[in-house]
Amino acid sequence: MEKIKLENVSKKFKLSFQAREGFLYRVLEMLGKKDKQREVFWGIKNISLSVGSGEIVGVIGRNGSGKSTLLRVIAGVYQKNGGEITTLGESIYINGVSHGLRSKLTMRENIFLIGAVLGLSQKNTAKIFDQVVEFSDLKDYLDVKLVKFSSGMIIRLAYSITIHSILNREAEIILLDEVFSTSGDIFFQEKSLGKIAELQSKQKAIIIASHDLNLIENYCQRVIWLEGGKIIKQGEPHEVIKSYQKFYQENENKLIVGS
Amino acid sequence: MRLSFSLAKTDFKLKNEGSFLGMFWYLLEPILLLTLLYAVFSRSLGGQIEAYPLYLLLGLIIFNFFSHTTTEAAGAILNNAELIKSSNFPREALVISIIIKRLYSHLFEMIIFTGFLIFLGFNPFWLLLYPAILFFLVLFVLGLSLLLSVINIYFIDMANIWGFACQLLWFATPIFYSDQLPVPFKSLNPLSYFISASRKIVIYHQIADLKNLAVIVLGSLISVLIGFFFFNFFKKDFAENI
Numbered sequence: 373m374e375k376i377k378l379e380n381v382s383k384k385f386k387l388s389f390q391a392r393e394g395f396l397y398r399v400l401e402m403l404g405k406k407d408k409q410r411e412v413f414w415g416i417k418n419i420s421l422s423v424g425s426g427e428i429v430g431v432i433g434r435n436g437s438g439k440s441t442l443l444r445v446i447a448g449v450y451q452k453n454g455g456e457i458t459t460l461g462e463s464i465y466i467n468g469v470s471h472g473l474r475s476k477l478t479m480r481e482n483i484f485l486i487g488a489v490l491g492l493s494q495k496n497t498a499k500i501f502d503q504v505v506e507f508s509d510l511k512d513y514l515d516v517k518l519v520k521f522s523s524g525m526i527i528r529l530a531y532s533i534t535i536h537s538i539l540n541r542e543a544e545i546i547l548l549d550e551v552f553s554t555s556g557d558i559f560f561q562e563k564s565l566g567k568i569a570e571l572q573s574k575q576k577a578i579i580i581a582s583h584d585l586n587l588i589e590n591y592c593q594r595v596i597w598l599e600g601g602k603i604i605k606q607g608e609p610h611e612v613i614k615s616y617q618k619f620y621q622e623n624e625n626k627l628i629v630g631s
Numbered sequence: 632m633r634l635s636f637s638l639a640k641t642d643f644k645l646k647n648e649g650s651f652l653g654m655f656w657y658l659l660e661p662i663l664l665l666t667l668l669y670a671v672f673s674r675s676l677g678g679q680i681e682a683y684p685l686y687l688l689l690g691l692i693i694f695n696f697f698s699h700t701t702t703e704a705a706g707a708i709l710n711n712a713e714l715i716k717s718s719n720f721p722r723e724a725l726v727i728s729i730i731i732k733r734l735y736s737h738l739f740e741m742i743i744f745t746g747f748l749i750f751l752g753f754n755p756f757w758l759l760l761y762p763a764i765l766f767f768l769v770l771f772v773l774g775l776s777l778l779l780s781v782i783n784i785y786f787i788d789m790a791n792i793w794g795f796a797c798q799l800l801w802f803a804t805p806i807f808y809s810d811q812l813p814v815p816f817k818s819l820n821p822l823s824y825f826i827s828a829s830r831k832i833v834i835y836h837q838i839a840d841l842k843n844l845a846v847i848v849l850g851s852l853i854s855v856l857i858g859f860f861f862f863n864f865f866k867k868d869f870a871e872n873i
Contacts, residue, residue: 385871389872391784391872391873392709392787392873393786393787394786394787394788395786395788395789395792396788398785398786444716444870447719448719448867449715449716449718449719449870450867450870450871451867451868463719464718464719465718465719466717466718467716467717467718468717471713471714471717471718472714472718474641474645476645477641477644477645481641481644484637485637485638485641487637488633488634488636488637488638489634489637489638489714489718489720490718490720491634491720493633494633494637549717
């Protein structure tokens with residue numbers, strides 16, 4: 373069953389829009405509008421794809437190729453500018469892991485806070501609390517404030533809350549944007565990746581955007597290679613990744629000169 | 632909604648964290664202001680007003696709730712830019728959590744007020760009618776907060792302008808002077824309706840006049856409708872414009 377279906381979806385950004393400006397700037401901008409061209413940048417253009425339940429699709433591509441934009445458009449964080457998106461069920465989008473943590477609160481308080489941000493009720497967070505603590509291996513620091521944590525500890529904690537929240541959400545569509553890239557030492561990383569299989573067994577539709585090609589190759593059934601907002605190639609992971617690597621090895625010199 | 636409560640709880644904890652006096656800090660502010668204003672005006676502007684300390688305190692408390700909440704909520708969306716871009720939670724929670732947090736401190740201030748009321752020998756049972764006014768005040772503040780948080784995305788100096796507007800409004804509202812005084816634009820100031828009605832009920836034990844109540848009900852409904860309309864209209868663009 374298809375849970376995500378995109379047909380010719382595009383997203384454009386107005387480069388001329390300056391965020392965080394005041395009244396004076398906006399008035400001047402309006403007055404000078406005539407001779408200023410509206411520059412537009414297409415984050416993704418005419419993307420079509422579909423993801424079924426229990427399927428994991430990987431998205432690869434260089435920085436700025438449109439990976440995050442694609443995931444955000446599916447999640448509704450960005451509004452699309454064309455095409456058709458059909459989704460079945462709630463979606464959850466997460467970029468990175470450590471957003472929203474408060475360094476002046478204890479680990480216990482942070483678990484409840486992030487649980488809430490990721491859509492869990494207090495009751496459900498309490499249910500996963502022990503798992504989160506055990507998984508992160510930080511049992512002795514429950515009532516220590518996060519300022520005293522090392523960066524490795526914070527990543528372990530953040531990752532642990534994030535993954536357990538996702539596992540316990542009712543959401544049918546899971547969009548993970550660079551969630552697995554910074555998950556600490558190799559032992560913890562291995563443990564983390566094990567959770568992907570658990571997600572898959574729940575028959576959810578999952579899209580993972582990552583630069584970690586090993587992860588993509590090992591866990592995804594299908595891979596999409598994005599470049600300049602367009603799909604260059606999609607299909608069997610090993611094949612797509614191979615041509616992706618080959619393409620950039622061949623073009624390395626050209627790219628450096630070009631940029 | 633539950634996210635709003637969690638965020639409110641967190642912010643409340645953070646605010647009291649690291650200060651020895653904890654939450655007494657912000658109970659201190661209205662009390663100090665009350666003492667100051669009472670010392671200055673009790674013989675001049677407040678001379679004619681019955682139960683002047685209570686009159687003053689209730690005005691201060693209600694105005695504080697209004698100005699603190701709206702000023703803080705104006706930055707609610709911009710200040711959480713990272714969080715908004717990195718996850719798809721309901722954006723309203725960022726504004727509503729501020730209202731809940733401020734409502735909580737408002738409750739503490741009202742407890743202090745009740746203490747004064749009893750101490751000065753007034754019947755505190757009329758306070759039971761206050762939640763009806765507070766309900767509409769919260770709707771009014773919520774609508775305005777949602778609107779301000781959206782405007783602030785496109786005009787970043789809105790937060791500063793609003794701070795200044797609140798200062799002007801403080802003087803334009805009958806807080807330390809009688810609400811009978813002819814002040815310019817008095818009938819346009821929504822806050823004076825909320826404050827006058829509350830005082831009439833809680834301190835003077837009268838039911839506020841119908842026109843006043845009508846303005847409160849209509850004003851807050853209009854505010855909350857406009858606020859949600861604008862917020863919902865613009866919220867899909869938050870992530871790319873902040």
